Structures are given as structure tokens and as C-alpha cells.
Amino acid sequence: MEVTNKQDKLAILFENRAGKKLGVWITLAVSALSVILMLPFANWIKIVNGYNLVTKLKVSTDQVALLKGGYPVYSMLSFVQHASAGIMGLFSMIMLMLAIATAYFQIAYLVKGLANIRGKKGELSLYGAAEAAMVFNILLTILTMVFAAFSNNKVGVKGFVPTAVVYVVLVISLLGYAVVKKLQAVERALYHEHGLWKELKKNWVLFLMLVPTFIYFLINNYLPMVGVYYAFTQFNFRDGLWASPFIGFKNFEYLVSADLFRLTRNTVLYNVVFICLGNLLQIIFAIFVSQVTVKWFKKTSQTLMFMPYFVSFVILKVIVYNLFEYDYGVINTFVTALGGERIDFYNTPSYWPFLITFFHIWKGIGYGMVVYLATIMGIDAELYDAAKVDGANVFQQIRFITLPQLKPTFIILLLYALGGIMKGQFELFYQMVGNNGLLFNVTDILDTYVYRIAMTQPLSIGLGTAAGLYQSVFGFILIMVTNWVVKRRNDEYALF
């Protein structure tokens, strides 16, 4: 607070009006107004000089009819699509996502503010929400202006102009931001909190330690997320990755009509079987190991069953191939030695669901056993002693002590596995089946489908990205729902 005079003028922000500080009311009003201005009636971008623009973009006549004089903030993509202006697609896609995020933050702030939610640190979390809302508003408006400038520059015609709506939202959001900062400063002093800059000054060593990690996750995980844009394009080599025509949801429509059902069915069904059968066997064997008293036997059997976990899936391929090969595979050698007919595994799809399931369990049983053994070892030994004194036999002990104690672990593992039900075991499937198209009907999962496109069909990368995005989004929704369910039942077990 630099000047007392100024502070006095601003003190009005802290006055209570109808149960809230005036400053909060102001920012709430800003949020509400910007949400209203994001509704479809308010155009954010005006198309001027339409004729020149259309000729420059070489829009076909039937598409011209679809073009409008102005566009709300989240529908610029429709312009891009009708004008087949690929290069602007990514930009407007980012705008769309930002617009959705902005709307979300406004509404979140409105709900928080009107519902009078107070966190542990007074109104700090409310101000945090307000700050986020204002910052996103400012970002969105500035980006809208940049979008207009970028597009004009790309097309070479001054065809796009941000409307007054953009400036209004920008100005009121800047105002709201200033108000929030003022409120926040007082509240922070109250709770001995500080903002990013002060934290940066205080703990710069910690930030420095995170730099490599930051770079890693940015390159490996966050920047590729921008690439989901390819899912909405029809890739061609002439226009390249970023300028290929934007085609909206066509890739998804094609996927639905072609392979999506089969891929989803395979992915989900295999996972369900893996989860049920895998967990069941892991529990059974973990109980066996925990009950065995001969030390060397316990150790050896556990070591041997853990062994498959350590070999690569290429070795699994060697094993599977040598077992099931037609001419000299082990199985067929046995079968012919017993006077039977050779079995043509590699040309008969019906065997493979069983084989794949078997080898998945084979490879994972040691790992799962360790998880359950850890829980069994954590069970209070007194429970068993008491049961023995009461005359319970070993089956009863397992039924009434071990299994109930394993239940939480089991449920948690089960729920997390359900969250990952859209994720296929790519290496398992690819190494066991490879490019054997005969078996695809029962062995093709989303991951193998996407991999094949990435490796062999560069022209279909839009389709492959669409399949990957579908998988990611559904997987994400599943995890969120699962976590929500876990959280409601037992907060301790929630992931986040």
C-alpha cells in the first residue's frame, strides 16, 4: 500500500454490501457479463471485405453460402472448415479450447462466489478462482486479436476484425484483475501467504531442480497434446502437418462406420478378462505363497513365477512362435508324436483370445502376487492366532480373515484397472500377433491399429490420431468417474 490517499479511495472495495465485499461483486459482475458475451448472439470476429477474402481463399460456391458475416468466439472453426483454410485450423482449435476453458473458469467463479464457499485460508481460494477467471478472459481476448491479425496476414487480405465485444471483455477483465489483486494482497498478508514471484525468489533452487523435468514433460507429454489437432484434419503431403484441410469430425465419423466398434470391443473385452482372471489367480497364488512354510520352496516358486515379468515382449514372441509354429512347434511336435493332426494356430483366429489371455497372465502373475503378498504380510498375525485358538481351519482362516483383509486392495486395484480399460497392452498384442491380418478380427486393439497407421499409412494419420484421441478421452472420463466413485466411498483410496 504505497499512498494512504489512494488506499482510502480503494477502501470502498472492501466494504460489505449484501454479504460480500464490493470488490467481489464487481468481479462477479465481470464474469457474468463475459459469460453472456460468449453466447452465440455476440460476434467476436467480424468478416469485412468478404468478397476479396472468399476469392483469396478460393472457397467453392456452395461453401460461400455457408459463410457468415461474423463469428462468436467458439465457432471460428466453422469458418475455417467451410473455407477449407487449414493453416488457421490449429489456431482456431486452440481458441476453441481456450474459450471452453474460459467459460468454465467464469462459471466456476460464479458458483464459488455466489455459494459463499470459504476454504481453509479464508477467501484466498475464492480470489484464486477470480484471478484465474480474469486471466483467462484477458488471454482469450488478446488471442482473438492475434488470431485476426494472423489470419489477415496469412490470407493477405484484411478480412477479419475483432468486434467491440472483444475490447469490452478485455477492458472489464483488466479492471476485474486489478480489483482481485487488491483484495488478494490484503487477504494474503492476513494468512502469511504469497504469490508466485515471492515463491520463486524464496525457493529458486527448487525451481531450478525442476527445469529438466519440466522440459521432459513438456516435450514428451504436453506439447504432443496440441497434436490432437491432426484428428480433425485430412493429412496430405503438399500442405503438411499444420496446413492440411480441416475436416471437422469426418475422421471420427469414418471410424465409427468402419473399425471403432470392433476395436473398442476387443480392447475392452480383453481388459475385462485380464483384470478378472489375472487378479483372481494373483490372489490365489499370493495366498498359497503366504501359507507355505518350507522356506526354500516359498522362495523358489516365487522367484520362478516372477521371472516372466523380466523378459522383453520380443522374447515372448520367440516363445509363442516356437510353441505354436505349424511345422516344428513344440505343441505340434507333441500332437504328431501322439498321432494327431497338426493344428494351424497362426491361421485360426479362435485360439488367440485364449493364448493372449494366457500369456498376459503368465507375464504378470509374479508382479501381482507381490502386490497382494504385501497386503497379506501386513495383516495382523494376532487375528490368525485368535482364529487358531478358536479352532478355525486354514480354509476358514482364508475365508474369514485373509480375503476380507484383501478386499480393499482388490477393490482399489480393480477400480484403477477399470479406469485403464481403454488402454490396450500394445506390446503383448503386437509381439504375439504382429502383422498377421488373418487374426485382426479378434486381436486388433486400438493401440495396434494406431501403431500400424503411424508406421505404414502416413496419409491416415488423421484417422489414427482420431482413434488415439477417442481412446484418451474415454480413458480420461473413465478414470475421473472411477476416482469420483472411490472418493465418495472412501476418501483415503482416491487417486487425487
Place this chain on the structure above:
Amino acid sequence: MKIKKGPSTIIFNIIAYTLLALGAIVCVIPFLMILSGSFTDNHTILTQGYSLLPRDITVSAYKTIFKAPQDILHAYKMTIFYTGLGTFLGLMMITLTAYVISRKEFKYRNNISFLIYFTSIFGGGTIPWYLMYSSVLGLKGSTIAIWFPALMSPFLVILMRTFIVGSVPDAITESAKIDGAGHVTIFLRIVMPVLGPGLATIGLFLALGYWNDWYRSSMFSTDSSTWELQFYLYDLLNASTAIKQMSQNSGMATVELPTQSVKLAMAVVATGPVLAFYPFVQKYFVSGITVGAVKG
């Protein structure tokens, strides 16, 4: 306390010992099969098929491999390079990150943890990831694209944080701070010395991942000079299958190159180190899985 074994205990023991023995055998037989096949004469395999115990024992397959070992030695060398570098860098980055997000006084530790964790529940998918490295960064054919993508994983970071929280009590770091120690000092002098088991566990998880990887070679290698060992083996298997199919389709005599037993010998050579080390380091994996399981 000695309690007499009732009949149910005996029945249970019979079931448990039998099934455990059976399970162990099922898990280990495929490896014996590979091992025995690699010592079997190729002609015997072709005429009589594979068997579990080697017949006509010979080391000719291994001799064939080591007659012209440049390729496999190069793949070995590359894999050791990837494993060494990746494990070292990854371990360093994971430990530093885990240290930072375990600091209670760090305001943004929960935000950072969430950003790291988030990558395991949502991603752009394989193709954007692949294009990021191959087109945007132009790393196709480079060794960087092979070791860089596997340096860290959310699971390992969170596991390491659990190790740090479990082995360094807050009181110790607090008193060190009062004595004027900075974060670098605390990290190097207090955390690192007691983090041995954690480092061993995470390091082994990383090393195993690198040793067994073939996927990144299949995506990013443009020629065999950057191949990982497992991909070298994979290519060998595929190439010989393709040769066999071609010669069958064209009705020509089967080109036996490389032979079945050579392929198996190659598999043994590629997996040998892992299985030889495994019994000694198993306990670290068990501790890692246990710690991870407890925290979820």
C-alpha cells in the same frame, strides 16, 4: 505355540504345494525350451521339432553367432549405452523432482505433482507423440529419440517421493535448515546418503525398461546403427519368417538363414544378462512394488 496339523491343513498344503509347483513350472518351461533349442542341432529341430530337453547337443548355433559378431555386438553396445545413459539421467531427474515435491515448504508441490500425474491419465496419443519427435524435433534416426522418451514416468516419480518421505524424517531436514543448510546441501548430504534402496529400486526399474525396449527402435530408427538389442532380435525373427514364407510361396528350397537354433541362441544371448542378474536384484523390485502398492 505348536498346533497340531488338522486334515484341512494337510489338504490345503497338498493343493498349495502342487499348484505352486505347477505354476512355477509353467512360468519356467518356456525358458528351458529356448535354452534347450539353442543347444539342439538345427537339423534335429527341422526333422523332429522342438523338445524340452536338448537332443543332439551342440554349440554350433552359438558358434554361428560369434563367427560374425559385429552386428549383435553393436546392438549390445547400443543397448548398454541407452541403458546406462537413460538410467543415470532418469534417476537424477526423478530424484530431484521427487525431492522438490516432497518439500512441505514448497508452495506449488501439489500443483507440480498433479501436472506430472496428469500425464498418466491423459495424453495426445501415439501419433502426435511420434510426430513430435520425428517431424517437429526432427529426431528420427537419432539416438536421442531412443533414450529420451523413457527418462521419467509419473509412477517412478511418485514412488521415489514415497521413498524420500519414508527415509528422511522432517525433523532432520528442519534442523539442518535451522543450521543454515540450503536445499542443495540437504539434498546431497542428508537425502542422498540414506536413499540407497530407493535409488537401487528406481534405477533397476529404469534399467529393465531400457534393456527390454524394442518399441522406440521400431519407431525412430532409420537404420540398424541405432537399433536396440531387442529390436535386433525382433528384426531377425521377422526377417527369417519372411524369408521362409517367400521361399515357400515361390516353391524354392527353404533358405535356412538364420536357422531356428541360431534364433533361439540369439534370444538366450539377448536375455541372458537380465535373467542372470535377476535373482540378485529381485528384492529391489519386490520392495518397489510393495512401496508402490501401499501408496496406490
